[in-house]
Amino acid sequence: MSSSTLRPRFFGTVRGEAIKVSRQLSFWLMIVAGLVVIGVITLAVTSAQSIQDQLKTDPTSWAYGASDVFGTVFQVGSAIFLLIVGSRLIAMEYSSGTIRILYARGTGRLQLLLAKLLLLALVAVAALIAYVLVVGVVVSLLITSWTGSLDVVQHIASGFWTDMERWALVQGISMGIAILLAAAAAGLGRGLAFAIAASLAFYPADNFSVLLEALAARATKHDDPWLDFSQYQLGANLNILLNLLEPGHNARPAFATPLQPVDLTHALVVIGAFALVFAVIAVGRTVRPDVLE
Numbered sequence: 001m002s003s004s005t006l007r008p009r010f011f012g013t014v015r016g017e018a019i020k021v022s023r024q025l026s027f028w029l030m031i032v033a034g035l036v037v038i039g040v041i042t043l044a045v046t047s048a049q050s051i052q053d054q055l056k057t058d059p060t061s062w063a064y065g066a067s068d069v070f071g072t073v074f075q076v077g078s079a080i081f082l083l084i085v086g087s088r089l090i091a092m093e094y095s096s097g098t099i100r101i102l103y104a105r106g107t108g109r110l111q112l113l114l115a116k117l118l119l120l121a122l123v124a125v126a127a128l129i130a131y132v133l134v135v136g137v138v139v140s141l142l143i144t145s146w147t148g149s150l151d152v153v154q155h156i157a158s159g160f161w162t163d164m165e166r167w168a169l170v171q172g173i174s175m176g177i178a179i180l181l182a183a184a185a186a187g188l189g190r191g192l193a194f195a196i197a198a199s200l201a202f203y204p205a206d207n208f209s210v211l212l213e214a215l216a217a218r219a220t221k222h223d224d225p226w227l228d229f230s231q232y233q234l235g236a237n238l239n240i241l242l243n244l245l246e247p248g249h250n251a252r253p254a255f256a257t258p259l260q261p262v263d264l265t266h267a268l269v270v271i272g273a274f275a276l277v278f279a280v281i282a283v284g285r286t287v288r289p290d291v292l293e
Contacts, residue, residue: 013115060157083199086182091195124175166245180278187285206235210256227259234274237267
């Protein structure tokens with residue numbers, strides 16, 4: 001039997017990575033934590049009489065308000081979830097030394113990385129679908145308990161549902177960036193602790209630096225170059241992307257946005273550039289012949 005016959009198949013590798021993720025306690029704990037957060041938000045909503053009144057008088061505004069709250073929760077939660085799961089899945093091989101065993105058994109370097117990335121992408125899509133379904137059920141139960149039926153949903157403007165499609169697109173982009181960031185951090189540090197710490201610290205540091213730039217611009221009384229830096233930061237452009245896609249609905253982003261106006265093309269180019277850099281780092285560190293850890 002030839003060595004090529006013994007080489008692990010790609011989808012077999014993906015299945016093996018799925019088993020690894022399913023056996024991570026942190027994976028299931030984060031899912032439980034997400035359900036708890038949804039429950040807390042639901043309790044907070046049910047205790048606000050003004051929210052119930054808004055549903056009856058202005059269903060469209062109520063729907064946008066609910067989507068802003070639940071959407072922000074998913075944006076933050078999915079990023080943390082994928083950064084931790086992705087960092088663990090990729091970096092654990094280096095920390096435990098199993099990366100050399102996998103390579104010795106014939107698993108290609110890029111094959112292994114792509115299998116992990118594909119699995120993370122599938123997990124991300126499943127998380128998005130599951131979240132939408134769970135929140136949809138919760139919101140439907142709330143509407144029914146407040147109005148006695150779901151008839152009020154028919155009065156929500158059709159543009160809202162189009163904006164929900166744009167929201168899903170933005171979440172897909174955000175989750176893809178989170179996966180690539182985790183892969184880059186894991187490849188760069190080749191250690192579990194570094195990968196998790198670096199990937200989780202990136203977005204807070206990126207958003208906080210925008211505040212520092214605003215303060216620096218105010219202190220020096222110069223708009224340039226301090227205010228221009230934020231135009232080329234990943235977090236700021238991701239945070240403003242949904243508003244750029246939804247011209248009729250400009251909710252205030254929960255996190256930092258560019259200090260100077262940017263358009264949709266600019267934001268997509270900046271996000272794409274960061275995605276390319278993360279991908280190059282992840283692939284470049286994977287194909288390097290030295291595995292010494």
